[in-house]
Amino acid sequence: MSLGRGNPAKRVFLASVICILLVLSVAVAGCAPAAKSPPAAAPAAAPAEAPAAAPAAVTAPPKPANPEIIMASTTSTQDSGLMDVLIPIFQQKTGYSVKPIFVGSGAAMTLGERGEADVLLVHAPDSEVKFMQAGNGVSRLLVMHNDFIIVGPAADPDGIKGMTSALDALKKIAAGTTIFISRGDNSGTDQLEKKLWKTDGITPKGQAWYQETGQGMGATLSIASEKAAYTITDRATFLATQKNLSLVILVQGDPVLLNIYHVIDVNSAKSPRINAVGAKAFVAFMVDPSTQGVIGKFGIDKYGQALFFPDAGKKEADLGSN
Numbered sequence: 001m002s003l004g005r006g007n008p009a010k011r012v013f014l015a016s017v018i019c020i021l022l023v024l025s026v027a028v029a030g031c032a033p034a035a036k037s038p039p040a041a042a043p044a045a046a047p048a049e050a051p052a053a054a055p056a057a058v059t060a061p062p063k064p065a066n067p068e069i070i071m072a073s074t075t076s077t078q079d080s081g082l083m084d085v086l087i088p089i090f091q092q093k094t095g096y097s098v099k100p101i102f103v104g105s106g107a108a109m110t111l112g113e114r115g116e117a118d119v120l121l122v123h124a125p126d127s128e129v130k131f132m133q134a135g136n137g138v139s140r141l142l143v144m145h146n147d148f149i150i151v152g153p154a155a156d157p158d159g160i161k162g163m164t165s166a167l168d169a170l171k172k173i174a175a176g177t178t179i180f181i182s183r184g185d186n187s188g189t190d191q192l193e194k195k196l197w198k199t200d201g202i203t204p205k206g207q208a209w210y211q212e213t214g215q216g217m218g219a220t221l222s223i224a225s226e227k228a229a230y231t232i233t234d235r236a237t238f239l240a241t242q243k244n245l246s247l248v249i250l251v252q253g254d255p256v257l258l259n260i261y262h263v264i265d266v267n268s269a270k271s272p273r274i275n276a277v278g279a280k281a282f283v284a285f286m287v288d289p290s291t292q293g294v295i296g297k298f299g300i301d302k303y304g305q306a307l308f309f310p311d312a313g314k315k316e317a318d319l320g321s322n
Contacts, residue, residue: 061095069278072101072108072117074188074261075216080236080307082298089294090285096278102216104187112136112264115271119279120264121286123234124188125316126195128262137264138276143286144295144308145260145319148192150251151221151238152178152230160230166254167200174202177209179229183220184212188259193232196256221245234259236307239299255320261308263287287312 077083078100087098101108101117105124109131111117121143122128132140150160150169158176160169173180182204183190197204204210211229213220217237224231225245238249263286265279285291292310299307311319 061093063095064278064281066275066278067095068097068099069118069275069282070099070101070111070116071119071121071282072103072111073121074105074108074123075102075218076123076189076234076237077121077261078102079216079218080234080240080299082236082295082308085294085298086286086291089291090282094281094285096281098282104183104185104190104216106186106188106191109136112266113270115266115274118266118275119282120266121261122188122264123259123261124191125260125262127188127191128264131264136267136270138267138279139283140262140264141283141287142311142314142316143261143263144292144310145258146235146308147252148189148232148257148259149235149238149249150230150232151224151247152250153228153246154248155228156250158230161250163251164254166251166257167196169251170196170200170202173230174200174204174207174209179227180204180210181220181224181227181229181231182210182212183217184214185216187217189217189232189234192257192259196232221247236299239303239305239307258320260311260316260319 071087073083083100083102087100091097101111103111105122106127108117108120108122109124109127112120112131113134113136120137128137128140131137148166150166152158152160157178158172160172163169163172182193205212211227213223215223217233218241220231221233221238221241222245223229225247228246230250231247235252238245238247263283265276265283266274268274268276289312292312295308296306296310299305
């Protein structure tokens with residue numbers, strides 16, 4: 001704007017107005033809010049973690065049409081704890097439910113003859129052969145073995161410790177005064193014991209030094225321990241119960257003390273109640289390589305030695321059996 005050349009007073013007035021306007025404009029500019037800085041960029045979000053992979057679902061086996069099987073077995077497979085390991089594995093793999101009956105081998109075979117058991121796991125070879133010859137079983141397969149031992153008090157009154165012949169040891173017991181405790185229940189152990197006495201030409205029944213319990217191996221060992229007596233036992237049951245006994249191993253290693261187990265599926269012609277399909281599944285399980293591996297390792301962690309030796313696919317002759 002030009003102030004012109006007019007009245008000086010007027011020019012002074014206009015100049016004052018202009019100065020005032022300039023001062024006001026500067027003040028207004030200073031009071032104006034400062035321009036906002038652009039907002040800071042938000043931190044980049046961390047890449048989302050991939051969801052953890054869900055565990056692979058375990059496929060349950062198809063439920064069998066007839067899911068329960070009755071297995072009759074010797075008390076040694078119970079007292080040793082072997083069946084506590086094997087039965088759950090079988091049930092998980094196959095969907096079958098096992099009802100176990102633990103009795104002596106003779107009683108187990110009687111249940112089979114009556115059609116009251118589907119499958120047997122026994123250790124009385126001579127009786128098993130007769131069972132099969134009578135048509136009571138479909139198949140009889142070798143599963144495992146261990147051995148029998150003669151045990152007694154550490155004092156060993158009849159002096160049998162370290163003898164290599166079980167027959168000679170029994171002769172010394174018969175000639176002594178220390179009690180011998182027998183199961184007397186027609187089990188595999190009882191049958192082996194009676195066979196040895198017969199071979200020795202000795203009739204122990206009725207003798208003052210000979211007593212029968214009519215009970216399983218665990219109970220018989222307990223009684224022998226209480227009476228400081230001798231007895232014959234399978235090694236597995238003895239090792240599993242040794243901590244509660246005052247007995248020691250005195251005679252072992254004689255081939256006549258071999259203890260062999262077979263699995264037998266009962267002939268379904270014996271009774272319409274027999275679960276033939278389930279029995280075959282159990283037989284197949286017992287001789288399966290994975291099961292045989294479990295059997296071969298059983299007891300090592302707890303006792304420092306295996307309680308049973310797997311034998312599927314072998315013949316009895318391979319074990320030294322006659």
